[in-house]
Each structure stands twice: as structure tokens, then as C-alpha cells.
Amino acid sequence: MAGFDHIIGHSDVVEHLKNAMKMDKVSHAYIFNGEKGCGKNTLAREFAKALQCQGEGERPCGQCQSCRQADGHNQPDIIEVSHDKPNTIGVDDIREQVVGDVQVRPYSSPYKVYIIPEAEKMNQQAQNALLKTIEEPPEYVVILLLTTNAASFLPTILSRCVMLNMKPASDELVRQFLMEHVQIPDYEADICVAFAQGNIGKAERLASSEYFSEIKGAAIHLLTHVKDMDIGEISQSVKAVTEFKLDIRDYLDLLAVWFRDVLYFKATSDANGIIFKENVRAITGQTRHCSYEGLEQILEGIRKAKARLTANVNFDLTMELLFLLIKENQ
Template sequence: MFEKIQGHQTITDHLEKEIQSSEVSHAYLFSGIDGIGKKKTAREFAKALLCQDQHDKGCGHCPVCTQIDHENYPDVKIIGPKAGEASIKISQVREMISELSIKPYSGNWRINIIDGAERMTPEAQNSLLKSLEEPLSYNIFILITSHPQTILPTIRSRCQSYHFQPLSIVDMEAIILREAEFDRITVAEAIRASGGSPGMALYLLNNSEIQKERTHYLRELYSLLKGDEIKVFTLAEALSKDKATSQEILEFFIHWFYEINLLLEGHPLPDHGEPNPAHRAYHQLLQNEKNQAIIKTLFEMMATIQYNVNLRLQWEKCFIKIMKIQKG
């Protein structure tokens, strides 16, 4: 059970105990950075609950496990933003809710996974709330999110929460080298840039231009912090062209300033990684209190862009606020 999950032993041990003691909760919140293994754990949890093998739960070989892996088992419903859409609409949640009264096809559970739960519109979240307040005995909800603070407190309070921590270098290497063949130096660089997310490390390894793009945005943002007001508008223009890229860079900025926060407080980087020249430049430029205010501003931006807003305008407001923070 959960043999395929690497690096989240505490969480999988808790989930296994719940299954063995028949004390499974009706709702879970899996939080942590993107690409860290939350969805994979949710899928393995579903397999462990529904597997046909009585001796090896979550065997991965029976028809049920195979269908769950291919996301076509009738008792496991997974929803997320549709292709080309930035949010999970109320119509998707209502469709899921309409099926909750249908008893399980073969097992004891219906498992409803919301992948990217922070992207539910306010209407979708409110629609979900009643089902969490009055759950049918055979329904389990698993909300997967990288930004739990954007989910309604009333929803969070009804879920058993598990926070997935960034993985160690050893666990990251094991996962990446199992998935594909790359030289160790390239892997080490991708791991260093990924913030403990094997999914992100693999993404960077397969898309080398992404790292160049991130370096470019760090240089531009550094110039803004140094007082170059033109960067407010050029950065906002560049980041407003594509919402998915905009959100990806925003998440990268948040992670970056968290790393700077560690350095400012005298702590090592995750897994004792060595600061690169960009880390040192930002470290010399920023003060701890201002850095924390910038992180807060970026989180506010993350909450804002979940909705249908003018991206360019919102980025301009965000960068103006960051510049004011730095000027003090």
C-alpha cells in the first residue's frame, strides 16, 4: 500500500492506518507545491480503498487499480479546470454533486477528487460546501491544492488536512532517475531550481527554455527593486499575455522570495543547497521585513488572478506595491 509514493512517509502512514482501522474521513485537503505528488497520493489512496486484491490493497494490477490509473473507473471522479480554462466552474461542481447520491458501482466508496481546488470559482466553492456539511456515508472528497489559503475557511475546516513538504534531494533523484535518463549534473541543477518538486524538476529537464525564462524575470524584477519604474510596465505587459504562464511565474516568484527569506533569517536553503549569484544579489538588496511584505503581496496577487481580471492591470498594481515596499 502506497509503495509508489516516495518522500511522504508520514502522510501515507496516517492514510494507511485510517484504512486499516476503518476510520476514513469524508473529506481531505492535500496541500503543497505543484508537482510534489499530491494527485498521485490521492490516486493511490483511491486504489487502496477500492482494490479487489484483499491481501495487497492498491495492488496496481487488478481491473479496478488499472482503471483508476487511467482515470476511467466509475467510482472515482476527478475534476479540474477544463482545457483552455483557468478556473473550475460551478457547472462542473454541480455535475459532480448530481452524482453523489448514486451508490458505488462495485466497492464501498465513491471518491471525488478536485485537482486544483484553489481554482474553483467562489460560486463553485459555495456549491460544494453543502455536500461537505451533509456528506453521504459512501462519499469521500479529496481537494488537491497548491494554495489552500484561497479556499473558503468553511471548506477547509471540514477537511482533514495533509500538507506535503518539499522532497529531499535523495528522494528527488530517485524519482527523476527512475522516470528518465539525464546526466547527474543536469539533474542536480533542475532539482536545485525546482524547490523540492519532482514534477517541476522533470518539467525543467524537458523544457530547458523555462529556466532561461525564469532567470530573465528575476533580472527584470531585480531592476524594478533597484528603482527602475519602467519595469513595472514592461513586466506587467510580458506577464499578461498568457494566464497559465502568468500563474507559473507568480508561483516561482513566491518560492523565490521564500528562499530569500530563509537566507535573510540566517537559515540554509532547502537541503542545504548553495546560494547562486541571484540569491546573493537579492539577499544584499532586501531586508527581512520588506521581503515578507513582498511575499504577502504576491499571495494577494495569486488570490486575485483566480478570477476573470485584467491581468496587465493587476500585475501593474502588484509591481507598484512591491516597488513602494522596497522604497520604504
């Protein structure tokens, strides 16, 4: 499938980028803003490939030398910025790979495209170094900042870039993708779709996990027995889940799907509308012990736990507080 056709969702962003190329109004800097797994990396790389495409008609053609090089990650005028420190993009990274390189004209393409993944990790010095290039770039330079948190950028950077916010894909598109690319039963696809909340990468990550059944089983066992467990047993159960190499925030999203099911069933008694259909008996039992207020508190507690973990708050303390809240509301 050529060009942007394999991009799932983001039709408004794709249309914007296509129009910019068609009207020869490509900006010198873009911010692709969206949560991990939403498709911003794929979209940015496809845009970079289209900018350098040598073919006629719809770009990228996928057939020319430049497109083939881009697909092989060896197009000399598409530069992906890397960094050695896992949590920081430092000023030296930006100076060496961008600032010190932009004055060299493209080797064989109309543009030099710099892709900066995880751009929210740029420290203030790195952002200031990049700002000078964004303010006065050579005409052939295009910088693509990929981030999960555009608010981390300096206001001066935000004001000089085109902001492209990634919106969630529809549940129908997520389901269609899973059925075409990952062979899983319908009921597991339902869980992945609800869990993903429009994020293709999240859905694929869970659906492709060889530990899917174990992860789901461990989560359900914990949720149905938490009222009888002490905090030490709960901590051990949660730590065991992390051994499956699933992001703990993904695990929390799985818990949120469960409690939304409990809340939905408590309000409607409609088993057809829940995601964990094969666990309707356990969900029915929980509706008797949980109040509406308690379920809202649990869902808010899960949201806060995700935010705390993102902010690098102590893992054990965060999970202990969450499961104490769940116990109290059972």
C-alpha cells in the first residue's frame, strides 16, 4: 500500500500535510503531538519520505530511489536524531546532529529533514540551541518534533512550529486493524479495542503479546480477590505482572476497562454491553459491593496512578495507594 494509505486515522493531519506539499507551503518546523503508540512516528516518516520523493503524481510513490532508501532507513537527507542518555536529549546531541549539520546542503534531495523522536526529552539548553535553527533555518530544512507532551517545549519553540495533534482512531478502525494484522479471537479484540481508546499501537501491543491470557488472568484474579488480600500479597501480584514486559500504564488501562464494565453493568444490567463478557459472573458480584461513588473514585485513582508513574513517583507507593483505594471501595 503506497503513500499515506496505510496510515490509520489522522485523516485531518494527512490532508494538511498533503495540501502543504501540493501548494508548496511546507513549514520549516512541525510538532507531531500525541501519546505513545498513536502513530506519530509512522506519519512523520511518511511525510519525510513524501518530501524527498522523486516520483511523479501522488507522493510518496514508494518506488523511486529516494523512497526505497527511506524505507531502508538510509536516505542521506532524512536524519533521525538520537541520544545516548535514555531520559535526556542534551545540548550536545542537538548541536552535533542538527545545528552543526544544517549548513550542509542536501546531498540529493530538495530538503534536509530532521526527525527528533521523544522531543519532550530535550532539556532547556537543547531547546535553546534548536531554537536558533528554527528561527533562521536554511530554506531547505524541515524539522519534525515528535512528542507525547508539547507543553514541555519553550513558548518560543511552540510559536514557531506548526502544531499537529494526533486524535484517537475510531474503535471500528482499531478493530479492523487488529482483525487484519493480529490473529486473536473476537472477545480478545473487544478488550484490546476498549483498552486502546483509539491508540493503534497500544491495541497492537496487547494483542501481539504472547502473555495476553496470563496478563488478563492475573489482572482479573487480583481484581476479584483484592478485598481479601493484604498489601504485601497485592504488591507481589503487581510486580509479577511487570515481568511480562507490559508497560505498567497499559496494565492500569486494563484495570480501567474492567471497572468501566462494572460501572456500566451496575447502571444497566446489560451483559451485552460489557467488554469482559466471559467474566460476567465476577462483574455481577462486584456490582453488589461497589457503589457508584466508589467506582468513580477507583477510576479517578487509576488515572492519578498513571499520572504519578509518568512523573516517576515511586512505583511501590503509587500501586499501594491505588489498591488500598480499590480495597476500600469493594
